[in-house]
Amino acid sequence: MLTSLSIKNYALIDTLHVDFNDGLSIITGETGAGKSILLGGLSLILGKRADLNSLKNTDQKCIVEAAFDISDYHLKSLFKDEDFDYESQTIIRREILPSGKSRAFVNDSPVNLSSLQLLGERLIDIHSQHQTLELTSNEFQFQVIDAIASHDKVLQSYKEELKKYKTLQKELKELLVFQAEAIKEHDYNSFLLNELVEAKLVDGELETLEEEYETLNNIEGIKENLDEAHHLLSEEEVGALSTLTTLKNTFQKLSGFSSKYEDLFRRINSSLIDMDDVFSEVNILQEHLEIDPNRLEAVDSKLKMLHNLMQKHVAADVSELIKIRETLEEKVSITENLDDTIQKKQLEIESKTTELNTISKTIHKKRTEVIPKLKEQLESILSSLGMPNAQFKIEATYSDTFFTNGKDELSFLFSANKGGHFNTLKKAASGGELSRIMLAIKSVLSKYIKLPTIMFDEIDTGVSGEISNKMGDIMLQMSKTMQVFSITHLPQIAAKGHAHFKVYKEDINNITQTNLVKLNHDERIVEIAQMLGGVEMSSSAIAHAKELLN
Structure with a gap:
């Protein structure tokens, strides 16, 4: 989880430091107050490319630093693969120099951006209404089904055997190419070899x-x-x-x-x-x-x-001729024995094919068993989110092709209306509907796997009060097993947070700056009341704010 964030000299932020806890954290603020700036700074930590225009003061460097508690994230293997120094309390720092150069560090060791992005994906998932493309990808849809199927070991076994299978295929292809070339040279090599054999060469x-x-x-x-x-x-x-x-x-x-x-x-x-x-x-x-x-x-x-x-x-000398003779003997021998070698390789591939088919059938069986469960849960959640007629048609069809995750071809279709035609999510769902579907999926996933910190960026835009209340309940439920942030304009969601932060602008010495502050209980009442009734708070708005918080 994200435990702290520090930002210096970034956009409208001069200096900012904030500590976070687990559970559901709410971030609110007026339009234009700088919530996007906050997300931009956080994105640098996750490996986004730096922009020199982001520097508030172009004579000084920008520093963004975030601390994470990763003790429950099972990331030791990733740290080892990427040659990072593993610490359960990991600190990521990003610097943008006035020259335009950018540097990144994990636990004070320099890292490249691609490695930082790989780590960032495992730490924070920033989700907005405009970032739903992941939901429409076949790869992500498989990940959802496989998470519910809980067959990681079987999938890993399949991937390891598939890797061996592809290696065997590559070796067979190389053997066949070599054989074709070797056959052309075989007669000539045999002639040269016979010449050297008949010479009865003796060293010296x-x-x-x-x-x-x-x-x-x-x-x-x-x-x-x-x-x-x-x-x-x-x-x-x-x-x-x-x-x-x-x-x-x-x-x-x-x-x-x-x-x-x-x-x-x-x-x-x-x-x-x-x-x-x-x-x-x-x-x-x-x-x-x-x-x-x-x-x-x-x-x-x-x-x-x-x-x-x-x-x-x-x-x-003669000793070199003897070496040449031995090389020719090997070439001629290999050529003459290639048929046996190729046949042996083909038998290995057949055996590996049988093994892969067995594993992939197990994967297929498990997927088809959990799909109805996923369908039921998603439709139930979406119904509570104002989509009572939402229906999914999910099918995993066993094919003849070995894919990276099995032999299934996935059809993940959706219909938002009763009697409507099923189509892919990209074509069948609007932006607002995709946001609610993503929330539903993340909610289901959080019950089965340890998800990284998730940040919902105004996915409640255009949603009614009743539905927003249910959205807040879902986020609150998710926060029991993971850290959840919600950037929101809706008081119903803001009131459900365990912690509440406000982004605001202020002018200091005629210079506009963005700040982030954690609100206490009384300050939360004021903030929610203003969200309900505007800056001129009525007594009813304050009473409603207290009621929401209680």
Whole structure:
């Protein structure tokens, strides 16, 4: 509920602060006193776009701040979704700067207008005779029926399953599009894959083959050099092994004379061992060196194939070709298995369709059960509001289409006159009738769900005293479970309020200002008496005012 409202530098308001309680609060004032200004300031809190022309003093910023007790509103999930700081006593502030920029805050954290509007819809419902379009919308009419049906959990379950159903449909559509494209590419991908499979790719083989190719391609020169090395190592008189052996024997004889000679002997002996190993290696290389033109041709052919494949696939090495092969394998495999995947997805959709049909039938059954109850209550209330012949024809027809809230198509028809034709509310009801229908609907709704604070803005215009008295009774009844405001010109309604506020203008230093003040009991008598008989109050008007208040 709205607990307080502060407005600074807005239109004709210099500074205004007022506290509110629960129950029914009445706001009265002469025409032009500034009730619309008050609503305009409140609308800023609810996310309405700001207008620089609203600033009273264009050199100062405008500030509108409202405090709400939201402990019973179940808004924690909304605060979490919108990233607001949740407080059971929430403060919303709106600022319009002289530059024209506007800022909004929820519990001192900056928020954007769309988020503020979303929150505002859950806090205050401002309703006037000119704001009845909501009543004529199919979405709102469903909300009324569903509130009375009290099947929130079933509806939520339907919406969750519908979301899954639509996801499955989207996935199936994507699969079918992919399949159509994949079929076009399948043959070409299979050809590329077969090429790479037949290449029998091995990571690192390019370097090995290039080395083998260099050896085979230069085998004559290699053989010649190996023979020369063998000769230099093994020649009987001057070969390296023979020379080192002689040198070793010489220093072996000297090693007994000094450690220096012994050290040289060890080094020469070590060199001799290494040289002997080298000689063995040369022998092995000579033994395995074989001129093989066929192998050279095979290696050359494999290298050319690898280079061609690398160029074709723009790959830097064989490892990249292997990755490309794996990707092609996946594409070909997916294409070849798409029929199974699509069939599986279609079966999932069929299962989800059955599940949705079951839930939607439950929703339909519950709606058709409560429609007569809604019809009866609305017609009864409207009869008391001066529309004794008002009739509703409400039908929920089960269809073949999954809508956002079930499979029902709703026909919400109205006739104001006996024997009249039924038509949509927009065509069948006048503005005044729509206001009374909306009051009736809000009255019914307040029995079933926790409605936000509601503000009725002169919906009693053109209504007789007797009917206005009943309107006041309905608002009073509603105020038992919610906070209700009524901006009214009718004393019968004004007298029913738990609290009474007056909007008035006054001139201060030749500047007109709008103010709002809470009236005490005696002040209420005067205000209602003036509403009854004008500024020149008669004793009978005062007596009538007291009677209404009592």
